Structure formats: C-alpha cells, structure tokens
Amino acid sequence: MEQRYATSPDQVPGLDTAGLRSRYLVPDLFVAGEVRSVLTHHDRMVLAGAVPTDAPLDLVGAPEIRSEQFFARREAGIVNVGGPGTITVDGTTYDAGHGSCLYVGRGAEKVTFASTDAAGEAGPARFYVASAPAHTSYPTTFVAAGEGTVRELGDPLTSNRRTLTQYIHENGVRSCQVVMGVTQLHPGSMWNTMPAHTHDRRTEAYLYFDLPADARVVHLMGLPDETRHLLVGNEEAVISPSWSVHSGVGTASYSFVWAMAGENQAFDDMDGHPITDMR
Numbered sequence: 001m002e003q004r005y006a007t008s009p010d011q012v013p014g015l016d017t018a019g020l021r022s023r024y025l026v027p028d029l030f031v032a033g034e035v036r037s038v039l040t041h042h043d044r045m046v047l048a049g050a051v052p053t054d055a056p057l058d059l060v061g062a063p064e065i066r067s068e069q070f071f072a073r074r075e076a077g078i079v080n081v082g083g084p085g086t087i088t089v090d091g092t093t094y095d096a097g098h099g100s101c102l103y104v105g106r107g108a109e110k111v112t113f114a115s116t117d118a119a120g121e122a123g124p125a126r127f128y129v130a131s132a133p134a135h136t137s138y139p140t141t142f143v144a145a146g147e148g149t150v151r152e153l154g155d156p157l158t159s160n161r162r163t164l165t166q167y168i169h170e171n172g173v174r175s176c177q178v179v180m181g182v183t184q185l186h187p188g189s190m191w192n193t194m195p196a197h198t199h200d201r202r203t204e205a206y207l208y209f210d211l212p213a214d215a216r217v218v219h220l221m222g223l224p225d226e227t228r229h230l231l232v233g234n235e236e237a238v239i240s241p242s243w244s245v246h247s248g249v250g251t252a253s254y255s256f257v258w259a260m261a262g263e264n265q266a267f268d269d270m271d272g273h274p275i276t277d278m279r
C-alpha cells in the first residue's frame with residue numbers, strides 16, 4: 001500500500017508539475033492480476049484498484065492500516081469500471097457489471113474479486129475501491145448501474161450536461177463515512193463540476209473512466225483563487241483535500257466515480273465558487 005501524507009494549500013504554489021502529480025494524482029491503480037492501493041492521510045481514505053484475470057484476487061489488510069483484514073475497522077464503496085465480474089463477501093456473490101456499486105461494511109472478513117470474461121471481448125473486471133475508517137457495521141449492499149438517486153445537472157449550452165447517480169449517501173445505501181456515486185457526461189458535454197466547489201468538511205477523490213486512451217481530462221485543483229491543473233488519463237484518480245476545488249474538462253466524453261469521507265455526509269454541504277472569482 002502506497003502511503004501519502006496530508007498536504008496544506010500553502011504548499012501548492014511551490015510545487016512543480018511532478019510535485020503536484022506525486023501528491024494528488026493516482027495514476028497506476030489498475031494492473032492486470034494485481035490489487036494496488038494508496039492510503040492518503042486526508043481523512044484516511046484508501047483508494048484501490050483490482051483487476052482479476054485468470055485467478056480471483058482478495059482485498060486484504062496492510063501494515064499501513066495495521067490490520068490483516070482490510071475491513072477490520074473500515075468500510076468501502078466499490079464500483080466496477082471494467083468488464084463483467086463478481087465480488088464475493090463472506091460467501092455471498094454479487095454480479096457486478098460495469099458501473100454498478102457494492103457497499104461493504106466494517107467486519108467483512110473475506111472479499112474476493114473475479115472476472116467473468118477476462119480473456120473475452122469484454123475484458124477483465126476493473127474494481128475501484130474507495131474506503132474510509134468506520135465506527136460501526138452497516139449491511140453490505142449492492143446497487144445496479146444507474147439505480148441510485150439520479151440528479152440531472154448542467155446544460156448542453158454550457159457543455160456540462162451530466163447525469164449524477166448517488167449510490168452510497170444519506171438517503172440511499174447507508175455507511176459511516178463513505179459517500180459515493182458516478183457522474184456520466186452527456187454526449188457533447190465536457191465540463192464536470194462547473195461551477196466548482198469545495199467542502200471543507202470532506203476529502204473527495206475522482207476516478208475518471210470510460211475516457212479514450214488518447215484523451216485527457218484537464219482537472220483543476222487548489223484553492224479557488226490559486227488553482228493549478230493536472231492532465232489526467234483514463235482510470236487515473238485525483239485526491240482533492242477539503243480545501244481544493246475539483247472540476248475538469250475532457251478532450252473526449254468520459255465518466256467519473258466520486259467518493260468522499262469526512263465530517264458529514266450532507267452532499268449539498270459545499271461552498272460554490274463562481275468561475276469569475278477563480279484564479
């Protein structure tokens with residue numbers, strides 16, 4: 001498990017491109033036949049990727065979280081951004097298609113990922129995990145793709161028409177901290193999360209997916225009046241500390257998984273920043 005310590009907005013103006021990328025971009029979570037993970041000390045979120053090929057893969061603990069079982073003191077939301085696959089939690093198997101979400105509660109002992117058609121046209125499943133510490137155990141719950149709480153946002157005239165589906169949230173699948181969903185840009189719309197916002201009470205991570213290999217999302221980060229950008233490729237994640245805006249524009253169509261953890265789960269507890277105030 002890679003470990004990244006928390007950062008302050010004071011550091012951002014002094015960082016060059018490589019410095020920004022090494023702290024905030026998570027570029028290599030998805031590797032065939034492996035589980036890769038990153039622990040950020042921002043709200044102690046763990047981001048992981050699992051790509052099972054010819055053999056199933058288990059999500060296990062690590063020295064960085066001082067536990068043999070990943071879910072000993074944690075919960076997680078898991079979204080499949082690849083081909084069809086299954087997630088088995090303590091003997092119960094969930095068919096997890098592209099874009100579906102499984103919440104796994106604290107105390108789960110054995111969590112196993114498998115692909116249904118790794119060698120076929122669909123390719124291996126690619127499971128994205130966003131986890132946070134949990135004080136109690138909520139039931140493990142599956143939500144099929146698109147079946148959460150849907151919000152239609154933006155306008156084609158401002159190139160930001162998008163469908164936001166909330167899976168794990170206050171009025172949906174219950175959790176201790178993790179709030180999670182998927183936003184899909186409509187054809188021709190390229191801007192996400194504009195107007196941009198911050199939420200000083202929560203850390204958030206975006207994982208961009210379904211982006212063509214030769215396209216990029218220009219992702220804005222930093223304090224609203226001192227922004228920087230990251231060029232982000234398919235299946236790369238960005239860590240947004242509580243003080244950082246998180247908004248992007250793609251050079252092609254894309255979706256992203258957003259996941260948060262922190263003080264509260266109130267989705268609308270955010271501070272908007274008009275583009276005219278941003279620098």
Ligand SMILES: O=C(O)C(=O)C[C@H](O)C(=O)CO
Nearest residue numbers: 162164183192193194204258
């Ligand atoms: O398209 C959007 O806008 C989003 O998906 C916003 C994220 O859900 C978010 O940043 C929640 O805080």
Ligand SMILES: [Zn+2]
Nearest residue numbers: 197199204246
């Ligand atoms: Zn946000």
